[in-house]
Amino acid sequence: MDFDYDLFVIGGGSGGVRAARLTAMGGQKVALAEESRMGGTCVIRGCVPKKLMVYASEYPEAIEMAKQYGWDASSGSFDWSAFQSHLGSELTRLEGAYEGNAEKAGVTIYKQRARLADPHTVELADGTTKTAKHILIATGGRPVRPDMPGAEHGIVSDDLFDMPKLPGRMLIVGAGYIGCEFACIFNGLGVDVSMYIRKAQILRGFDDEARGHVADCMQQRGVTLHTGCAPTAIEKRGDKIWVKGSNGHEEEVDTLLWAIGRKPNTDGLGLEDLGVKFSRGGAIEVDEYGQTAVPSIYALGDVIGRVELTPVAIREAVAFHETVFKGNPTKMDYDLIPSATFTQPELASCGLTEEQAEEQEPSLVYATAFRPMQTAFAGGAERVLFKMIVSKETDKVLGAHIVGPSAAEMIQFVAVAMKMGATKADFDRTCAVHPSMAEEMVTMKDPVRVLA
């Protein structure tokens, strides 16, 4: 049977665009449909604008520090609309680059919503249909709101970049990556930020000691954390939002941000009717090669709900392309994926947490916390944390956790060593770079704890 395309991709985010480009560059006929802006969550309303906001929010501290280094500096005030307009132009530039690169590779882009009519047919919003030998669903996810009265008065992370002005007070519900990163950003920009955390600690899933360290630093920097607390009542009162928490705390804020997780974008794609299966959380179920229960339909990225990180979606796209178009069945390798939360200070991790290692095998924990040279000179009290978990039996590094400035930059290279199977002895025989923070990773001598 003749198809219009070899591959039709639905979703123009990091994963979808990579799969489309690779396949088109390999000489196949490829189309992609995107209903919103090319670049998807990461580029348009996630990682990229978030990281630029992190940079913006770090200047007051840098200026304060500059004074301690002898500079006659003053912080002035932050112009949200000037930043917003610069951010808008940058995102438009990146969107253009995504679109241009895909088109240059030979991908035909349809800027409209698409749904599946049958296992080989995509129906576009304008009513036209396109057939394809393979269809790839890369529609990503979206932030969720809770189902409670008053929830509509809150915003979600997608809305943050378009806020007409900076709020004076902000309440963030949820303490995962998104909640914690934006709490630090807005705190840095001078907003009075509090957080409702339904459990005892922020950043579930990260090493307990590391997330405790971040929570302490966030509080020292001025973020108010209400642990064991969820909203029980919300009302709009004039131009404020009144929120009551399960701990009895009440507050009137200018902005309420829901950061309670994301859900896969699968609504209205017509997948159920074709026999595609879903997990309990609504993610598309795929096998190790990204194939759904319908053989011509594949899926990757946040919509399969495995590891919701841009670089993972990109690698899933490469594996998909190898498997389907290069006759080289390739499984995505989910082992030892490093990640970072761009909180202030940053938290970056690779491998097992101390709690996971304790369950897995006897291990040694190495850790050091100290005031780094740059901020100590300026009178800063904040400590950085370096932590390594090592197998007692094999000496292999099982986990690494860093809290401090540039933690994300440092973990990238620790992750390379870990991926190569580095042992503690390999780190020990590596010469330190001095003076640096990272040298602590190769100079930790004695374990602080032994996990039996």
Ligand code: NAP
């Ligand atoms: P998340 O990491 O799953 O965190 C959700 C938070 O909301 C948790 O603290 C959770 O508490 C809480 N929560 C969930 N339901 C709630 C409810 N009904 N009421 C009150 N609190 C509730 O989600 P996210 O922060 O929205 O991020 C989504 C995904 O995006 C992440 O998993 C991550 O993969 C990705 N992401 C990555 C980065 C990065 O790499 N830097 C940045 C942003 C996003 P519990 O802990 O009690 O469950």
